Amino acid sequence: MKYALLGDIHSNLEALESVLADARSQGATHYACLGDIVGYNASPKECLETVRSLDNCSVVQGNHDYYAGCEQEMAKFSPLAAEGIRWTRKQLSREERAYLANLPLTKEVETFTIAHGSPCHPENWPYVMNSKLAQKAFRCQATRLCFVGHSHVPLLFRWADGELQSGRYSTLKIKPGDGKHIINIGSVGQPRDNDPRAAYVILDLLANTLQLRRVKYDIERAQSKIRATSLPERNAARIAKGR
Numbered sequence: 001m002k003y004a005l006l007g008d009i010h011s012n013l014e015a016l017e018s019v020l021a022d023a024r025s026q027g028a029t030h031y032a033c034l035g036d037i038v039g040y041n042a043s044p045k046e047c048l049e050t051v052r053s054l055d056n057c058s059v060v061q062g063n064h065d066y067y068a069g070c071e072q073e074m075a076k077f078s079p080l081a082a083e084g085i086r087w088t089r090k091q092l093s094r095e096e097r098a099y100l101a102n103l104p105l106t107k108e109v110e111t112f113t114i115a116h117g118s119p120c121h122p123e124n125w126p127y128v129m130n131s132k133l134a135q136k137a138f139r140c141q142a143t144r145l146c147f148v149g150h151s152h153v154p155l156l157f158r159w160a161d162g163e164l165q166s167g168r169y170s171t172l173k174i175k176p177g178d179g180k181h182i183i184n185i186g187s188v189g190q191p192r193d194n195d196p197r198a199a200y201v202i203l204d205l206l207a208n209t210l211q212l213r214r215v216k217y218d219i220e221r222a223q224s225k226i227r228a229t230s231l232p233e234r235n236a237a238r239i240a241k242g243r
């Protein structure tokens, strides 16, 4: 069975549609969405509708989803992110906002865990960016594999035989007895690793392999939609640069 793992879509419909087309071409039949469906870009309603229409799709909540779904003051948000949330709140219906507000923070799917930031205190939206935070996260992780997003940068942490390794990845074969992994899948709608192509992961549960995929999409179209709104120009500029 093949899963497409996607996250940090951030209201970028052009990126989402290209990723879903690529996932289908790879034989994906199941999906997991790691949160931040909305925020920053111009198509929150359409992205939400698309994710909710996917068969066999598990979804967890991201910090942008949470704040778009409620009226709370935005703690720890940059002015740019906060502006995106305020705009998004006005675009969504009451029902759509309630859906976002009620998503779970973590979920076990088959043999793996999904969380937006970390399986450890996910309600504080931590970023698993260094060894110390990864070790903390491993202690909360019941499954061998845990997939996260949030930083928009693909990254792998592996904990085996008392040793922690980390680094970039493109493909991975998971062998029995291979310890625990935390895998950041990158971002569909706003990559920040200097590669503007949309990022997502194909996980093959039969072959025990995973592959980070990068997909070209119509960035100019996504930009022109942003520019047609009152959203900050910087949100349009940054998706062409991948940061």
Ligand code: ZN
Residues within 6 Å of the ligand: 008, 010, 036, 062, 064, 150, 151, 152
């Ligand atoms: Zn995000």
